[in-house]
Amino acid sequence: MDKSETQIDLSIVIPVYNEAGNLAALHDELTAVLRGLGRPYEIVAVDDGSTDDSLQVLRQLQQENPRLRVITFRRNFGQTAAFAAGFDYARGEVIVTIDADGQNDPADIPRLLQVMAEGRYDIVSGWRQARKEPFITRRLPSMAANRLISRSTGVSLHDYGCSLKAYRSEVVKNVHLYGELHRFIPALAGWMGVRVTEIPVSDRPRAYGRSKYDLSRTVRVLLDLFTVSYLLSFSSRPMQLFGLIGLTLGGSGGLIGLYLAGAKIARGILEGAEGFRAYRIGTSPWLMLAVLFIVLGVQFVAMGLLGEVMTRTYHEAQGKPIYAIREIIESKEVE
Ligand code: UDP
Ligand code: MG
Numbered sequence: 001m002d003k004s005e006t007q008i009d010l011s012i013v014i015p016v017y018n019e020a021g022n023l024a025a026l027h028d029e030l031t032a033v034l035r036g037l038g039r040p041y042e043i044v045a046v047d048d049g050s051t052d053d054s055l056q057v058l059r060q061l062q063q064e065n066p067r068l069r070v071i072t073f074r075r076n077f078g079q080t081a082a083f084a085a086g087f088d089y090a091r092g093e094v095i096v097t098i099d100a101d102g103q104n105d106p107a108d109i110p111r112l113l114q115v116m117a118e119g120r121y122d123i124v125s126g127w128r129q130a131r132k133e134p135f136i137t138r139r140l141p142s143m144a145a146n147r148l149i150s151r152s153t154g155v156s157l158h159d160y161g162c163s164l165k166a167y168r169s170e171v172v173k174n175v176h177l178y179g180e181l182h183r184f185i186p187a188l189a190g191w192m193g194v195r196v197t198e199i200p201v202s203d204r205p206r207a208y209g210r211s212k213y214d215l216s217r218t219v220r221v222l223l224d225l226f227t228v229s230y231l232l233s234f235s236s237r238p239m240q241l242f243g244l245i246g247l248t249l250g251g252s253g254g255l256i257g258l259y260l261a262g263a264k265i266a267r268g269i270l271e272g273a274e275g276f277r278a279y280r281i282g283t284s285p286w287l288m289l290a291v292l293f294i295v296l297g298v299q300f301v302a303m304g305l306l307g308e309v310m311t312r313t314y315h316e317a318q319g320k321p322i323y324a325i326r327e328i329i330e331s332k333e334v335e
Helices: 003-007 020-037 054-064 079-089 106-117 135-153 169-173 181-190 216-233 238-278 285-318
Strands: 010-016 041-047 068-073 094-097 123-128 165-168 196-201 325-329
Touching (some): 010 079, 020 054, 041 054, 054 068, 079 094, 094 106, 106 165, 106 196, 135 216, 165 181, 169 181, 181 196, 181 216, 216 285, 238 285
Parallel strands (some): 010 094
Antiparallel strands (some): 068 325, 094 165, 123 165
């Protein structure tokens, strides 16, 4: 480790995808706030394969500010991958993530750090109490998602989706990210016994450009929620889940079969051989359909979950990165 590496104790990680118009203003705000803190910091901007002038702007800013390090991806790998790269390259003991579009206010950073410095928490999450986005398409699904994530993961937060969060570096360096999982970091880390809290932060409208996401993200987040709750609760004992489903289904199937057989015998006793023969169950289309649906349902659930486990094994066992870097632009020595 060289000298500059040991000096930094705060890293700001920013995912950047087509934010050319927002970067200069954010950089100014950030540096003003960070200088005021008077502690050695670095800014790690991850250019997630932007197709606008973002990279040129970042290069320019880097020329002027040796504390800015720019990591550039070969293509667009997504916000989660950008965060993951930022975490991998960040050298600070505390890592703060913030969006590049100006929606988060850098002025909130000192308060996050203050709570962090009290030492009781490993993650301090921002909570946008007064969000500026449309209610139906953004805030409502997000509210539902936050409730659901809090419930099913046991780590209660009002605003999982807020990018402005502070982490102790060892926490994020030990969480393996892929897919859209970055918003689940507090939940995944909660599993390690990490202490999480939240404080209100402000939310501002985007200055330039537009959001990179649409409603489909809500669906993807919900699907990820299944994965995360499964991984958190059942991944080490899948039999408790699959076994329960299997027993329930097998049990109900058995009961239905018993009922049908019982009814047939009852007809035989009440109406004699004629009635017994007339009561046909083997050809009942409903029976066939029910059996078919149950079997298919079990197959699909099992396959989906096994697939998730395999994905996790794949990423963790191979240590395969979820991104590919083209270039790292940084100054050799920081002051
Ligand atoms: N972002 C990224 N890669 C992507 C999409 C988004 O790095 O594929 C960055 C984007 O530049 C911004 C942050 O992630 O800094 C949040 O994106 P956005 O503002 O579009 O999301 P929203 O605030 O609308 O939820
Ligand atoms: Mg945004």
